[in-house]
Amino acid sequence: MRVLVSTIGSRGEAQPVTALAVQLKELGAEVKVVAPPDFEDLVTGNGIGFTPVGPLLRTVAAVRRTREELGKLVEETVREQFRVVGAAADGADVLVAGGALQHATRSVSESIGAYYVYASFCANTLPSPHHAPPAMLGNVPVNGTAEENLASWEQHRLLFASSRESLNAERAELGLAPIDDVRDHIFGDAPWLAADPVLGPWPGPGDLVQTGAWLADDQRPLDPVLAEFLDAGEPPVYFGLGSMRSAQDAAKNAIEAARELGRRVVLQRGWADLQLTDDATDCIAIGEVNQQALFRRVAAIVHHGGAGTTTTAAAAGTPQVVLPHMYDQYYWGNQVERLNIGRSASALTAEVLDEALRLADDAAKTGPRIRTDGARVAAECLMAL
Numbered sequence: 017m018r019v020l021v022s023t024i025g026s027r028g029e030a031q032p033v034t035a036l037a038v039q040l041k042e043l044g045a046e047v048k049v050v051a052p053p054d055f056e057d058l059v060t061g062n063g064i065g066f067t068p069v070g071p072l073l074r075t076v077a078a079v080r081r082t083r084e085e086l087g088k089l090v091e092e093t094v095r096e097q098f099r100v101v102g103a104a105a106d107g108a109d110v111l112v113a114g115g116a117l118q119h120a121t122r123s124v125s126e127s128i129g130a131y132y133v134y135a136s137f138c139a140n141t142l143p144s145p146h147h148a149p150p151a152m153l154g155n156v157p158v159n160g161t162a163e164e165n166l167a168s169w170e171q172h173r174l175l176f177a178s179s180r181e182s183l184n185a186e187r188a189e190l191g192l193a194p195i196d197d198v199r200d201h202i203f204g205d206a207p208w209l210a211a212d213p214v215l216g217p218w219p220g221p222g223d224l225v226q227t228g229a230w231l232a233d234d235q236r237p238l239d240p241v242l243a244e245f246l247d248a249g250e251p252p253v254y255f256g257l258g259s260m261r262s263a264q265d266a267a268k269n270a271i272e273a274a275r276e277l278g279r280r281v282v283l284q285r286g287w288a289d290l291q292l293t294d295d296a297t298d299c300i301a302i303g304e305v306n307q308q309a310l311f312r313r314v315a316a317i318v319h320h321g322g323a324g325t326t327t328t329a330a331a332a333g334t335p336q337v338v339l340p341h342m343y344d345q346y347y348w349g350n351q352v353e354r355l356n357i358g359r360s361a362s363a364l365t366a367e368v369l370d371e372a373l374r375l376a377d378d379a380a381k382t383g384p385r386i387r388t389d390g391a392r393v394a395a396e397c398l399m400a401l
Contacts, residue, residue: 024051036394039391102127109130114137142207152172210228242305271292335357336357
């Protein structure tokens with residue numbers, strides 16, 4: 017079987033699709049990944065064929081855009097996706113779209129007669145009367161009644177309409193009929209949910225395939241300098257915001273909050289290039305890291321609320337504080353609070369951090385309940401098609 021797995025998202029989407037690709041390869045599939053160029057080393061380092069799509073996301077994420085500029089960017093992205101995915105999918109039996117805004121993948125699958133799967137990494141990115149849609153363009157919907165939630169989902173559908181003309185122009189080039197509903201076209205008739213059923217269950221209605229989160233088995237050792245820091249005292253607080261833009265005040269606030277409680281800090285620089293506020297030995301700044309290994313050795317995990325980071329933190333059995341910025345991150349903050357394994361807040365304070373630290377027992381009990389075989393389950397489902 018030949019499988020193409022495609023995403024245009026940040027590391028939170030590139031990492032799980034890579035985990036899926038690794039499992040598919042182990043089961044004997046011929047697999048390639050299409051992803052932004054930022055993640056070439058991640059994919060090829062796992063022995064998977066890689067095709068870049070679009071510009072460096074790290075550069076794109078650093079620029080704030082107006083709604084009109086975002087619309088133009090979407091149009092350019094649609095054209096680029098059709099060009100790249102169309103070429104990379106030659107001879108594929110199955111195409112998997114991992115995450116949001118996969119405009120080309122289903123159309124390309126139609127044009128070559130391949131099977132199509134859309135996989136979401138978070139339940140609230142799929143329509144349901146039981147939850148509001150994710151935050152988009154600065155709007156953060158709030159869960160309401162079934163009628164209110166469905167009304168929010170209708171507004172969510174309209175956000176995709178601006179790309180309909182571009183999408184249909186590309187479909188016409190492939191000899192395909194136009195579509196009217198862009199969002200539901202991308203989601204397909206039977207989307208999958210690649211999220212942990214304890215941490216992010218599907219509320220219904222209707223059944224779908226919920227595989228569990230697509231987590232990589234990360235065997236990388238911790239950097240010796242970081243390991244030495246961890247060994248030198250009590251478990252520190254981890255602070256990192258991944259690919260989020262953030263002011264340096266965020267790092268300053270985190271360090272102050274931890275110090276107020278007598279805690280050391282591991283600061284991950286991330287795409288915002290966060291920096292330490294001084295040269296004191298109670299803090300260390302790091303780059304890319306094996307989160308699975310690190311999160312088991314810290315007292316609390318403060319992060320932006322991405323699906324992968326939230327799941328890895330939960331599986332580590334370590335309390336967490338979610339500082340949501342956008343999209344599904346507010347949902348994950350709510351789920352962390354629902355399970356009483358952490359807190360969600362607009363900013364980190366000593367009081368919020370202290371509340372989270374007091375939930376260590378609940379977090380430790382939840383950790384073993386988080387599935388780590390989701391990528392394998394998904395790969396086996398695909399191989400059985």
